[in-house]
Amino acid sequence: xxxxxxxxxxxxxxxxxxxxxxxxxxxxxxxxxxxxxxxxxxxxxxxxxxxxxxxxxxxxxxxxxxxxxxxxxxxxxxxxxxxxxxxxxxxxxxxxxxxxxxxxxxxxxxxxxxxxxxxxxxxxxxxxxxxxxxxxxxxxxxxxxxxxxxxxxxxxxxxxxxxxxxxxxxxxxxxxxxxxxxxxxxxxxxxxxxxxxxxxxxxxxxxxxxxxxxxxxxxxxxxxxxxxxxxxxxxxxxxxxxxxxxxxxxxxxxxxxxxxxxxxxxxxxxxxxxxxxxxxxxxxxxxxxxxxxxxxxxxxxxxxxxxxxxxxxxxxxx
Amino acid sequence: xxxxxxxxxxxxxxxxxxxxxxxxxxxxxxxxxxxxxxxxxxxxxxxxxxxxxxxxxxxxxxxxxxxxxxxxxxxxxxxxxxxxxxxxxx
Numbered sequence: 575x576x577x578x579x580x581x582x583x584x585x586x587x588x589x590x591x592x593x594x595x596x597x598x599x600x601x602x603x604x605x606x607x608x609x610x611x612x613x614x615x616x617x618x619x620x621x622x623x624x625x626x627x628x629x630x631x632x633x634x635x636x637x638x639x640x641x642x643x644x645x646x647x648x649x650x651x652x653x654x655x656x657x658x659x660x661x662x663x664x665x666x667x668x669x670x671x672x673x674x675x676x677x678x679x680x681x682x683x684x685x686x687x688x689x690x691x692x693x694x695x696x697x698x699x700x701x702x703x704x705x706x707x708x709x710x711x712x713x714x715x716x717x718x719x720x721x722x723x724x725x726x727x728x729x730x731x732x733x734x735x736x737x738x739x740x741x742x743x744x745x746x747x748x749x750x751x752x753x754x755x756x757x758x759x760x761x762x763x764x765x766x767x768x769x770x771x772x773x774x775x776x777x778x779x780x781x782x783x784x785x786x787x788x789x790x791x792x793x794x795x796x797x798x799x800x801x802x803x804x805x806x807x808x809x810x811x812x813x814x815x816x817x818x819x820x821x822x823x824x825x826x827x828x829x830x831x832x833x834x835x836x837x838x839x840x841x842x843x844x845x846x847x848x849x850x851x852x853x854x855x856x857x858x859x860x861x862x863x864x865x866x867x868x869x870x871x872x873x874x875x876x877x878x879x880x881x882x883x884x885x886x887x888x889x890x891x892x
Numbered sequence: 893x894x895x896x897x898x899x900x901x902x903x904x905x906x907x908x909x910x911x912x913x914x915x916x917x918x919x920x921x922x923x924x925x926x927x928x929x930x931x932x933x934x935x936x937x938x939x940x941x942x943x944x945x946x947x948x949x950x951x952x953x954x955x956x957x958x959x960x961x962x963x964x965x966x967x968x969x970x971x972x973x974x975x976x977x978x979x980x981x982x
Contacts, residue, residue, distance in 0.1 A: 630942050630956065658956065661903030662942040664932060669941030737933070744939035747952035769957075863932070 580605035599790025606782045606828065610700040614778070614824075615767055617696035622766025625657040626759040630666060631746050637683070638674040642726045645679035650718040653686030657766075663857070664864055671734075672743040678726015685877060686718035689852040693774060697827040702834075709888070710844060717848070717880035724876050725869075733869035777825035785832035792836050808842045809885035813878055816849025826850060841888025848881045894968065897927045899935045899945035899955075906944040909958050913946070916964050924968065 583604050584590050590597035633656045637649055658666055663684065670680045690711060699707040754762070830843045853874060862870055896913055900906025910928055917924045929935060929947075938947060942956030948967050 634941070658942050661901060661905065662956070664901065665935055665941045665943060668932070668936055672936075741933055741936055743941075744937045746939045747955065749952070749954065 576605060576609050580608075595790045597790075599786040602789045603782055603786035606701070606785070607779060610697060610778065610782065610828070611771075611775070613700040614693065614696045614774075615771055617692050617699075618770045619763040619767050621655070621692040622763035623759045624655050625766060626754045626762040628652070628656050630656055630658050630662075630669070633683075634670055634673050634675060637670065637679055640676070640679060642676060642678050642723060645676060646682040646719045646722040646726070649675075649679045649682035649722065650686040650690075650715045653683045653718060654690050654692070654715075656683075656687065658687065663860055667861075667864055668738055668741055669743060671738070672741065676726055677731055677734075678722045678724075680722075681725045681873065682718045682722025685721050685852060686715060688857075689718065689848055690714035691851070693770065693824055694827070694847070694851065697778075697824065701827055701831040702840075706840070713884045713887070714848065717852075717877065717884060721873075721876040721880050725872060728872065730869050730872065733866045733872075735864050735866060738864045774824035778828070781825040781828035785828035788829065788832035789835060792832075808839065809845050809882050809889065812842050812846035812885065813849040813853070813881050816846050817853050817855055839889045841885040841890070844888055845881050845885030848884065849878070852881070853877055893923050893925055895925045895927070895949050896967075897929050897947040899929045899938060899940050899947060900943035901932065901935075902928075902930050903943065905958050909944040909946065912958065912961070913964055913968070916961065917968055920965070920968065922968050 580601055581592075584597060584601040585592055588600065590600055592598075592601075633652045636652065637645055640648060667680060667684060670683065671677065675683075695707050695711060698710050826847060830838075830847060833843060834840060858870060858874065861873070865873070896917075898906060898910040898913065900909070906928070910926065913924070914926055917926075935943065935945065938945060938952050940952060940955045944954075944958065945952060945956070946954040946959060946967070953967055954963065
């Protein structure tokens with residue numbers, strides 16, 4: 575239906591010719607924007623409702639004293655659905671550790687939470703279809719679980735900054751919220767949409783506009799030479815390139831989709847995206863407050879290795 | 893006068909929260925003493941692990957995210973009687 579509507583708007587109403595650069599670009603834009611926005615709003619709304627069932631305090635209680643393995647799997651899953659903003663990463667990290675959540679399990683949570691986020695999933699679903707979204711979900715979880723397991727096995731507790739281990743965490747406050755009603759849950763959903771979609775929509779539109787430009791104007795297979803499957807170094811290069819970038823999935827995915835259409839390999843671009851989201855330089859700076867350099871390096875190394883593996887697997891399979 | 897502390901490491905949401913509380917207090921003509929607590933050990937000492945958190949007269953009333961306007965107005969409303977809460981009295 576959207577397909578027909580956007581074609582009508584572009585070719586009939588605006589009188590552009592199908593097959594021309596401008597016509598293709600405008601059609602692509604008018605088709606993608608409503609489709610992706612609709613999906614994004616629904617997924618974010620649902621996630622807001624889910625948030626009303628789960629709080630970081632609850633997640634912490636579930637994860638406390640769980641063994642490595644089971645704990646990592648639970649932590650990676652809970653990382654997707656637990657509401658918390660990235661600026662809370664440090665207090666959350668310390669809060670988890672002080673309540674007896676093992677270090678490796680805490681890392682699984684901290685890796686999965688930003689990487690497998692609802693915006694990325696909604697956009698992948700909207701732009702690439704459910705198979706790619708499901709693969710991303712599964713592999714993102716796998717990276718978080720395995721990286722947490724490795725860090726847990728290495729027994730790196732003494733690589734936390736000294737002040738972190740000395741900290742006295744107060745008892746969790748009783749906020750007296752009671753059990754939320756359905757009304758509250760829906761309100762949580764709408765609030766989440768306002769917050770997330772309100773923040774990302776300009777990026778999304780800009781991303782789709784750039785993507786539309788690429789779709790209409792960049793010659794076919796231009797990207798195949800740079801980001802295609804044949805270049806083994808493309809995956810590591812994409813991961814490295816992603817580290818200093820700090821962007822959100824909303825702006826970057828539509829561009830990626832357009833690049834794919836021009837011959838870039840999916841594994842390479844997914845590795846790039848995971849790296850942009852999960853290995854951002856600003857986040858390293860925040861984590862440096864609580865982790866000694868060795869542990870930061872191990873964290874970055876393990877996650878980067880995991881992401882590269884995902885990139886290679888995708889390129890090999892698809 | 894109520895003492896209001898906003899707990900947070902200085903992220904955008906923490907600033908928004910502090911400003912929101914100051915604005916609402918202003919609009920209602922309520923005098924408050926507003927403090928920003930950025931020291932991580934102090935924040936964790938309150939048992940708060942998601943910022944921004946809000947502490948009114950030493951009691952944590954909120955954690956994680958920017959609070960609703962209604963909620964803030966509720967916290968700032970003068971407590972009835974001799975400083976206790978919940979009294980329905982004049």
